[in-house]
Amino acid sequence: MLAEITVRNFAIIDRLEVEFESGMTVLSGETGAGKSILVDALNLILGDRADAQAVREGAERAEVSARFVLDDAPAAHQWLVDHELDDENECVIRRVVASEGRSRCWINGTPMPARELRELGERLVDIHGQHAHQSLLRRSAQRALLDEYGEHPDTLAAVADAAEALRATRDEIARIEQIDDAGDMRIDLLRYQVNELEALDLGADELDELEAEHRRLASAERLIGDGQHALALLFEAEDGAATDQLGGAERLLNDLAAIDDGFKPILELVTGARIQAQEAVDSLRHHVDTLDIDPQRFREVEQRLASIQDLARKHHCNPSDLPALADRLGEELQSLEGAGARLDALRADETRQTDDYRKAAKALSAKRAKAAKQLGAAITRIIQSLGMPEGDFSVQVTPEAHERINAAGTDEIEFLIAANPGQSARPLERVASGGELSRISLAIEVVAAARTRVPTLVFDEVDTGIGGGVAEIVGRQLRELGATGQSLCVTHLPQVAAQAAHHLHVAKHVAEGQTSTRIALLDEQARVEELARMLGGVELTAQTRAHAADMIARAHG
Structure with a gap:
């Protein structure tokens, strides 16, 4: 899990050190205080593209470092062992971005390229952003999510290998067939x-x-x-x-x-x-x-x-x-x-490899169909608890939808939703209501995160567009995800924040004309004050504070 992060001269952050615990942690604060900037800093540590604009104005460089404890990250630990970078049960990543845009990375003190950082980062942290629904509208993203949920990497690899072998054979046939009089x-x-x-x-x-x-x-x-x-x-x-x-x-x-x-x-x-x-x-x-x-x-x-x-x-x-x-x-x-004899042999190979590819693609279709039913049912259960009681989510798998050779198989994958009784299921991208799309997207993220083997999950304002009782249910879902690992949630909703085991408050601080971000771990009383602020109102009243205290008590009762 993520144990601590240190940020220097990144965006409006001058210097920041934050320690994290297991379970669910929320980060709250006024808009523009820097909550999502901390997520951006974490993305940089995980191998995102470096940008000189991220360097704090007037500084020569930005620096972000993070320490991870690997008790619950066997895949990350094995990656470090394979690259001879293991250091007992910890991993320290450091990234420096110069004001001219040049970037350098270190893993456990050893300089490494950003590409290696991305490989390791995928095994440490899974970040779900507030605009995740935009990518989920793409068919390729829907197919990738279904395959990840279905947990059939060996079958996917078999299709990809069969497709590559067939493609290479067809390329060689085409090359030989081009031999004519000029040949x-x-x-x-x-x-x-x-x-x-x-x-x-x-x-x-x-x-x-x-x-x-x-x-x-x-x-x-x-x-x-x-x-x-x-x-x-x-x-x-x-x-x-x-x-x-x-x-x-x-x-x-x-x-x-x-x-x-x-x-x-x-x-x-x-x-x-x-x-x-x-x-x-x-x-x-x-x-x-x-x-x-x-x-x-x-x-x-x-x-x-x-x-x-x-x-x-x-x-x-x-x-x-x-x-x-x-x-x-x-x-x-x-x-x-020998082109003639070679061509005959290649055509025989093509026939055999085409059959191998079709068999592998058919096996993948069967596994996708099984996973599609389970995924549709799991997402339906969640969206029905998120203010869409009659919602019905399904995943349609159309086998042999196209004839072209593709490493991902021949299936067409499509997410469908029927939001109300009497409505036929429609593609996800045709959902008219932005609120419905946000809730569906959140349900998909929660289900996908529940299957991930990554120890740290980050949710950056994925609860945007919901409120009331639905928000409380969302908070419960996120708390359940953190119960067996670590989840970090950036939120504006008190109903979500009340569910957390730990609460960090993010605030802007202005001194000598310079703006900086501060993060503080809230004790019980400060947490009540912050939830009261999140509940709304210019002036906090005893009634608002009592409501906030009651929300926390009910969440942890």
Whole structure:
């Protein structure tokens, strides 16, 4: 659950620290005090897009951090383990937004991209906004809600996998079918090019070896002459060969070392130098003997290099790339020459994969139909308690509504409502009354939230457009959701606020021309005062306070 949140320089909040408990917590206050701003800050923590406009005027950056306790969040804890970010049983998320719009995120002290933050956030908090009914009017959102309620992810995944396999096969068929006369011409060209490259038969390391041999043959006379001269200086010179000089120095130092130990390390160095010089003589003599001036071989190497260069220029590539080019063109030729047989195999695959997709989609339709009945009944029960006693909500699943291949199956999902007796069920988007739509939307949110595995639920003024006894029932529904976890509710309704286990008051504070937001946890007496204010009236009376106290007592009696 969400244990605490710290906000600095975010919108009109300069600095704010709030601790939360389990159960239902309400946030109330005057319009514009900053209740929904706190929800916006939480959204930022959960990976929402960063906006420089959110930085408090005059500040360089906004910062939001939140600490979550993971006792009731196994999915979030497993995500942290998988990403090597787990820190016992807590998760601390920090997000900083600079005034120019740049954003940085940390999870348990490790920098992470916002994309990863969204993945984790989906496992920690589920936020239901006051405009949720707008998205619920979309068929795609209705389908997603039904699938989430039905809890059949494996069946959904099977349909998506079958659709992807079939789509890939059809794409390959279309590609091969495009091979026409131009394709035949391409095959002829490829055959010629592949034969030419195969005739060249350039080995992987041959080019480097040829270039090294070419340099050696081109400088053969110098290599032999200068090599023999160096051999003479080392060993064969009649007067002053290097090995003779080192031998003489070694004999003198040997005599001196017998008298003075200080000469011994010098003797060792000279002895080593003489031995290395002798080894150099042997190696030099052997290598010079292998050198030969071979004009015929030189011409052969030059011709081979010229052929390689000519073919590389023809294909507009580096000579070293010719072996890879030969492999690539050969693979393309093989693919095109086998297109006919490949096409037959692909068409057989298409038939089989189409059947697999239809079977998977049919299985998904069956599960959706079962979930639709349960969802419709659950939402109907709630809307009938929300001032629509004759309301009847249903979810219509039309199987095989379209032939196109879709990862979501072939069903058409539609939410229907009959608000009054004698009225036929109509699509949700055709509901005329805004109040009815708000109540239906709230019922859908409550039912959906009851199935969620996310430990913290946030309801941002989802009770807009209702009041009276209906509002009290809404409060009870939200309290029940918080009974097994944590729910945070932003509300203007005293009937909802009275149901909460904890009550936070949000207020604006002006000092030195600067506006800031403050949040305070209300004790029993302060809570009565706040509910009395929410009940209405410019001046709070004893009767209003008594009414507020009675509402709290009845809610928790």
